[in-house]
Structures are given as structure tokens and as C-alpha cells.
Amino acid sequence: xxxxxxxxxxDDEPPARNRLKSLLAxxxxxxxxxxxxxxxxxxxxxxxxxxxVLLLDIRMPVMDGIEAAEHAQKLYRPPAVIFTTAYxxxxxxxxxxxxxxxxxxxxxxxxxxxxxxxxxxxxxAQRDALHALAPQxxxxxxxxxxRVLLVPVADVIYLRAELKYLTLRTAExxxxxxxxxxxxxxxxxxxxxxxxxxxxxxxxxxxGFESRPDSDGDKHWEVLLKNLDETLPLSRRxxxxxKEFSG
Amino acid sequence: xxxxxxIKQNPSPILVSLPDFRNLGFTLRTLVMVNLLGMxxxxxxxxxxxxxxxQLLLISATLQPVxxxxxxxLYAFNQPLAKLDYRAGVAAVLVLELLIAxxxxxxxxxxxxxxxxxxxxxxxxxxxxxxxxxxxxFNLRSRALSPALVEARLQALQARIRPHFLxxxxxxxxxxxxxxxxxxxxxxxxxxxxxxxxxxxxxxxVPLESEVALCRQYLDLEKLRLGERxxxxxxxxxxxxxxxxxxxxxxxxLENAVYHxxxxxxxxxxxxxxxxxKRDQVHVLLSNPYHQGGTHHAGNRMALDNIRERLALHFDxxxxxxxxxxxxxxxxxxxxxxxxx
Numbered sequence: 001x002x003x004x005x006x007x008x009x010x011d012d013e014p015p016a017r018n019r020l021k022s023l024l025a026x027x028x029x030x031x032x033x034x035x036x037x038x039x040x041x042x043x044x045x046x047x048x049x050x051x052x053v054l055l056l057d058i059r060m061p062v063m064d065g066i067e068a069a070e071h072a073q074k075l076y077r078p079p080a081v082i083f084t085t086a087y088x089x090x091x092x093x094x095x096x097x098x099x100x101x102x103x104x105x106x107x108x109x110x111x112x113x114x115x116x117x118x119x120x121x122x123x124x125a126q127r128d129a130l131h132a133l134a135p136q137x138x139x140x141x142x143x144x145x146x147r148v149l150l151v152p153v154a155d156v157i158y159l160r161a162e163l164k165y166l167t168l169r170t171a172e173x174x175x176x177x178x179x180x181x182x183x184x185x186x187x188x189x190x191x192x193x194x195x196x197x198x199x200x201x202x203x204x205x206x207x208g209f210e211s212r213p214d215s216d217g218d219k220h221w222e223v224l225l226k227n228l229d230e231t232l233p234l235s236r237r238x239x240x241x242x243k244e245f246s247g
Numbered sequence: 248x249x250x251x252x253x254i255k256q257n258p259s260p261i262l263v264s265l266p267d268f269r270n271l272g273f274t275l276r277t278l279v280m281v282n283l284l285g286m287x288x289x290x291x292x293x294x295x296x297x298x299x300x301x302q303l304l305l306i307s308a309t310l311q312p313v314x315x316x317x318x319x320x321l322y323a324f325n326q327p328l329a330k331l332d333y334r335a336g337v338a339a340v341l342v343l344e345l346l347i348a349x350x351x352x353x354x355x356x357x358x359x360x361x362x363x364x365x366x367x368x369x370x371x372x373x374x375x376x377x378x379x380x381x382x383x384x385f386n387l388r389s390r391a392l393s394p395a396l397v398e399a400r401l402q403a404l405q406a407r408i409r410p411h412f413l414x415x416x417x418x419x420x421x422x423x424x425x426x427x428x429x430x431x432x433x434x435x436x437x438x439x440x441x442x443x444x445x446x447x448x449x450x451x452x453v454p455l456e457s458e459v460a461l462c463r464q465y466l467d468l469e470k471l472r473l474g475e476r477x478x479x480x481x482x483x484x485x486x487x488x489x490x491x492x493x494x495x496x497x498x499x500x501l502e503n504a505v506y507h508x509x510x511x512x513x514x515x516x517x518x519x520x521x522x523x524x525k526r527d528q529v530h531v532l533l534s535n536p537y538h539q540g541g542t543h544h545a546g547n548r549m550a551l552d553n554i555r556e557r558l559a560l561h562f563d564x565x566x567x568x569x570x571x572x573x574x575x576x577x578x579x580x581x582x583x584x585x586x587x588x
Contacts, residue, residue, distance in 0.1 A: 012510070013415065013472045019422035038513055059411075061513040086414035106418040 004029045005116060008051040010036040010068070011084065012060045016105065020055060020084075023112050030116065039063030040139070040150060043071055047147050051079050053119045055103075058085045063150075066091070066134040071141040073127060074148050080119035091133055098129035136187055140168060142175045151175060153191070157205045157228050159184060161198040171227040195223055196235045209234065209242045265328055265336045266385040268321035277318065277381060284377055285310045313351045313374065317344060341378055348374035409502060409546075412469075419472045434471060437464045444494065452491035452561065452586075455522070455529070459483065462497050462520075469505050476515025477505065486522040489587045490529045493557045499550045500533050500579050507547060508535025508577060527585045537577040551579070558583060 007030055009020045017035050024030055034045040038060045046054065054072060056065035069081045083102040085091060095102045100122070101115050122130070139150040155170045159181060166177040166184075185192060185200055192200040207224040210231070214220055221242055222231040234241065266273045289302035320343055321328070328336050352370050416438060423431035444461055470477050497520075504518045516536035523530050551570060558566035558581070566583040 012513075013419065014474055015419040015422035015472060016415070018426075019418055022422070022425060059510070061511050086418060087410040105414055106421050 002029065004031045005053060006031055006033045006049065006051040007053045007055060007116070008032075008034045008036065008042065008046055008049065008079070009055045010039070010042045010060065010065065011057040012037050013057075016057065016084075020107070023107060023109050026109055027113055027116065039065060039068030039071075042068045043075075043141070043148055043150060046072055046075055046079065050075070050077050053080045053082060053116060055082050055084055058083055058088050058091055063138050064134065066130050067137055067139070069122065070127065070130055070134065070137075071139070071148060071150065073122065074141050074143050076146055078121050080121050082115050082119055094129050094133055098126050100126050100129060140175075140177055140179070142168070142177055144175070149175070153188070154204075156202050157225055158199060158201040158232060159192070160200075169228070169230075193241060195232060195238050195241065199232055201225070201232060206245065209245065263333055263386055263389055265331075265333065265340070265382075266389065268318075268325040268328065273385075274318055274322075276384075278314070280381060280384065281310065281314050281377060284380070309351070309355065309370075312354070313348055316347045316351065320347060337382055340382065341375060344374050344378045345371055409506070411506070412502065415472055416468050419468075423471075434468065437468055441465055441468070447494075449494045451494075452588075453494045454488065454588075455486060455490045455492050456488035458492055458494060458497050459486070459488075459522075461495075462501055465498055465501060466505075466518075469509075473505070473509060473515065476512070477509050478515065478517045480517055480519045482519070482521040485524060487524040487529060487585055490524070490583075491586045491588060492529070492583060493561050496554055496557070496581065497531065497533070499554065503547050503550055504533060504535035504577075508537065511538045512536060524585060529581075529583050529585050531581040531583075532578060533580075534576045534578040537572050537575050554581075 007024060009017055009024070009032065011017045011020065021032060021035070024032055033049040033051050036042040036045055039056075040063045042054060042056065042063075042065075045051075054069065056068055058065045060068075065083055069083070072079055072081065081101070083091070083095065083100065084105055084107060085102060086105040092102065092104075094100070101119060103111055103115055137153060139152050140156070142149040142151060151168060151170060157169045157171065159177070160167045160169070161181045162176075166179055166181060168175040168177045181198070181200055185194055191203055193203050193206070195201050201223060205226050205228075207226045209221045210224055211219050212222050220236065221234040221239060223234050224231055285306045286303060289299050289306055293299040293302045321340070324343070328339055331339060348370050349367065352367055416434075420431050420434050420438070423434065441461065441464055466477070466479050470479075501518065501520075508518065509515050517534075519532075519534045521530075521532040551568065555568045558568060562583055566581070568579065568581045570577065570579045572578070
């Protein structure tokens with residue numbers, strides 16, 4: 001006999017979780033390793049319990065199921081994902097096209113059994129499909145010493161490209177992030193400002209600009225930040241930003 | 248600045264537009280009406296039945312080419328004409344008709360010589376007159392029919408229930424059946440009541456108190472799903488319970504409040520309902536937490552437009568609905584005249 005399948009369930013509605021729990025209790029060789037009310041809780045429980053399967057409601061507060069599934073791919077052993085939804089024609093269509101598992105609420109025992117039996121880790125095509133459904137992340141996920149840390153996008157002050165990683169700076173500390181500056185710029189074009197070839201700064205974190213002399217006698221602008229006693233150089237190409245801000 | 252978005256709209260008056268010139272109904276009506284006018288002219292110009300036939304043939308020779316050319320031209324120019332506003336459209340149609348009449352007149356002169364034909368001015372006058380009579384007829388017709396169109400549209404809109412709510416509620420009842428069968432019964436009874444109203448013919452006004460009772464049942468269902476996250480505050484001590492309102496005016500607004508205001512937040516929030524009577528006007532104010540950057544605003548706008556349209560149908564300009572965001576709360580206010588049965 002195989003080791004029991006470890007399942008983590010997530011839904012913001014307690015009755016929906018109860019329903020899933022009683023269904024899972026009727027399926028042999030399955031253990032429930034935790035229940036979460038939103039995507040953020042899913043990730044913190046999942047990094048402790050390392051479940052085999054996530055049963056994720058799509059529409060949840062704080063972080064929805066789709067974003068949670070994306071971040072969960074960074075876990076040490078990425079779990080298989082099955083989405084649950086009462087109704088979301090947009091997502092359902094995308095899932096159908098990309099063979100992403102989903103169950104319609106109310107869920108039938110037979111359907112749940114079948115889905116658990118064939119549950120698979122998401123492939124690259126499926127990950128892309130999910131990414132298209134959650135056009136803007138609410139959090140950045142950071143892989144640190146075997147754990148997944150979540151940093152709310154709103155806490156970020158700037159992102160700077162280093163050799164292989166990005167440095168993500170919040171008011172408290174720095175993190176190393178595996179991502180691409182261009183991708184983030186596209187995803188959050190309304191929130192981040194490109195001030196340099198290698199640097200994106202959060203629009204809301206900009207306090208002002210200061211003109212400083214260069215070593216060669218020329219002048220350049222430095223970006224002043226709220227909540228952080230650092231300045232960032234503004235490249236000559238991006239000088240128009242100063243005008244946009246003051247105008 | 249606290250007000251981030253403000254939507255204010257008065258109920259729109261019935262819109263008059265040019266008829267659809269490609270519609271078969273338009274073509275048939277025009278053919279019949281113009282020929283009847285021609286017949287009337289023939290009767291006026293003759294003193295015997297045989298003479299009338301003679302005259303009718305004579306008139307037809309001038310009339311039919313203009314009529315057929317007009318129908319073809321209007322068919323061809325239907326799209327550009329429909330884009331004009333009503334007055335400009337009428338002017339364009341009249342100009343078009345006069346051009347066709349002139350062309351037909353020239354053509355007749357060319358074919359038959361000029362002795363049998365009346366002057367160009369008479370031709371213009373007759374064409375202009377006939378066109379005006381027809382345009383007036385289609386104007387009246389569109390006014391007479393539009394409330395029916397609105398009503399048909401309302402019927403279609405009212406049958407809609409947010410599937411999200413239906414399936415989640417059924418799911419919640421399923422979760423209760425094993426552990427709390429009594430409660431499951433109550434919930435199913437509430438659902439039955441709610442859907443009975445949602446699916447009824449909702450064209451008659453109902454007393455405010457029955458709409459409020461329905462809203463309470465609805466919110467009980469939502470509470471079952473959302474638990475502590477949904478907190479409802481009713482300020483309705485001064486509510487005129489007998490005031491007549493269109494059914495399902497408040498319930499869809501509460502559904503929006505829950506969907507957009509409560510569900511996206513982990514901690515939940517307050518939905519506040521104030522209903523008061525001031526100077527023969529019923530004031531309803533609903534508010535819920537506002538979350539910026541929500542994705543489902545199209546659904547909300549559709550519900551508001553639907554309610555606004557129904558209020559306009561029942562109360563015309565006397566009822567108003569408008570929505571604002573004040574202090575991170577989304578507010579919808581409705582004012583309607585105090586009427587009782």
C-alpha cells in the first residue's frame with residue numbers, strides 16, 4: 001500500500017471547507033494536512049507540510065487560488081493543483097484549453113476521487129495559462145533557505161538587477177528574487193517606474209528628485225525615496241520622468 | 248479629495264430615432280401609405296369611378312418611380328443616416344427625397360416631353376409633404392412602441408441570477424446536511440422564497456417591507472457562507488413600510504455589496520442600509536467597503552443600469568439613483584416618490 005496522499009484544502013467559506021473535508025473523509029488513503037482561508041495561508045501551510053495536492057478555490061480574498069498555485073511552484077516539492085470554483089466561465093475556459101484540473105462546486109465524490117487519482121504537477125504550458133489569468137501578482141515569492149517567503153507588492157520600494165538575481169528592497173530589508181526586470185515592468189507598468197537600465201522603483205515610494213554634480217563636472221538626477229535613506233541614480237535617458245512628476 | 252468616482256445619471260427620455268430603412272416593415276408600410284395618398288389624390292382630381300382609375304394611372308406614372316427610387320436610396324444610405332442625430336437625419340432624408348424627385352422629373356421630361364407634366368415646384372411640394380407625413384408617422388410609432396421594448400428588455404434582464412451565488416449557496420447547504428439537517432431545511436426554504444421572487448413576473452410595484460424581508464433572507468444565506476466576515480447594519484426604524492417600490496431594487500444592490508465589498512476582503516466589513524422618509528420622498532442609502540482595482544465592475548454597472556431603467560419606467564424623472572465612493576466606502580443612493588396602494 002502506498003503512503004497516503006497528503007491534501008491541503010483552501011476556500012474562504014467555512015461551509016465549503018467542511019463539505020470538502022467530509023468528502024475527503026470518504027476517500028480511502030487520503031489525509032488532510034491543513035485547511036486555508038486564502039492563498040497566503042496556503043503557501044505558509046504548504047511550506048511546512050509539503051502536501052501532494054492542493055485543492056484551491058479560485059476566488060479568495062488576500063491572494064486568490066490562481067496566484068497561490070503560481071507561487072507554490074517554487075516549493076521544494078511542487079504540489080499538484082486542482083482548482084475548485086462555483087462559477088468562473090473565464091477561468092474554466094482557460095483550464096479546459098490547457099488541461100488544468102478543476103472541479104465545479106458543489107463537488108461530487110466521484111469527480112473528486114477521479115481528480116485526486118490523476119492529479120499532476122503543473123507543466124510549463126499550464127503555468128503560462130495561469131499567469132495569463134492572474135495578470136498582476138499581489139505578492140512576490142522569494143525562495144530562501146528551503147522556504148517560500150511572500151513580500152506584498154505594495155511593500156516594495158525598488159527592484160535592482162544584479163548579475164543573476166534581482167535585489168528587492170523593502171523598508172526593512174533586501175531579498176534576492178529570481179525574476180526578470182522586464183517581465184515585472186510589463187506586469188506592473190502602472191506601479192513601477194523604470195529609472196535606469198537596471199532599476200525599477202515603486203511610483204508611490206518616490207519622494208522627489210535632486211540634481212547632483214558628476215565627477216566629470218556634468219549634472220545628473222538622483223531619485224529620493226520615502227521611508228528609505230538611500231538615493232538611486234536616474235539615467236540620462238529617463239530624465240523626462242522628473243518633468244512628469246513635477247508636472 | 249474623498250470622492251474618487253461619481254456616477255450620476257438621470258433617467259433618459261424615450262429616444263426617437265429614424266426608422267430602420269432596411270426593415271421589411273418599413274418598406275411595406277411606406278408602400279401602402281404612399282399609394283393610399285396617391286389614391287386620395289386621384290379621388291380628389293376626378294368626378295367618376297372610371298375617371299379615378301384614369302387619374303390613378305397618371306399619378307402612378309410619376310409616383311412609383313420616385314417611391315421605388317426612394318426606397319432603394321434609403322436602403323443604401325441606412326447606415327450613414329442612422330449615425331446622424333434625429334433632426335439632422337430628418338433633414339438629410341428630406342434633401343434626399345427632393346433630389347430624387349428632381350431627377351425623376353427631369354427623366355420624365357426627357358422621355359415624354361413637357362406638356363403632360365406639372366411644374367417642378369409642385370413636384371417638390373408633394374414629395375416634401377409626403378415625406379414629412381411619413382416621417383411624422385414613424386416618429387409617433389417609435390414613441391408608442393419604445394416602452395414595450397424597455398419592458399421586454401427588463402424581463403430579459405430580471406431573469407438573471409448571479410450563478411456564483413446560486414452554486415455557492417447550494418454548496419453551503421450540502422455542507423450542512425450531515426451535521427445540521429434542521430438548519431439545512433431552513434436554508435433551503437429561504438432559497439426557495441428568494442428564487443420564487445427572482446423568477447416571478449416583476450412588473451408590479453411591491454411594498455417596501457416585503458422587499459426588505461426578501462433582503463434579510465438573502466443576507467441570511469450570504470451569512471451562512473461568509474460567517475463573521477459579513478456584518479449587516481439596518482437603520483430602518485423610520486422606514487415607510489407601505490411605500491411602493493419596484494421589486495428587486497434593493498436585493499441586487501446588496502448582492503453587489505457582498506460580491507464587491509465583502510468577499511474580496513479577508514476580514515470582511517459592514518454593509519449598511521439606511522431607509523428614511525423625508526418630505527414625501529423615500530431615501531435609500533446602501534454602503535459597503537470599497538476595494539480599489541476590483542475586476543468585476545462591469546457586472547455592477549449592469550445591475551445599476553437595470554435598476555435605474557426600471558425606476559425610470561415606474562417613476563419617470565421622480566426617481567434617482569446615483570453611486571459614489573466616499574471615505575473608502577462605496578455608496579448607492581436611491582430617491583423615489585412616496586406612493587402607497
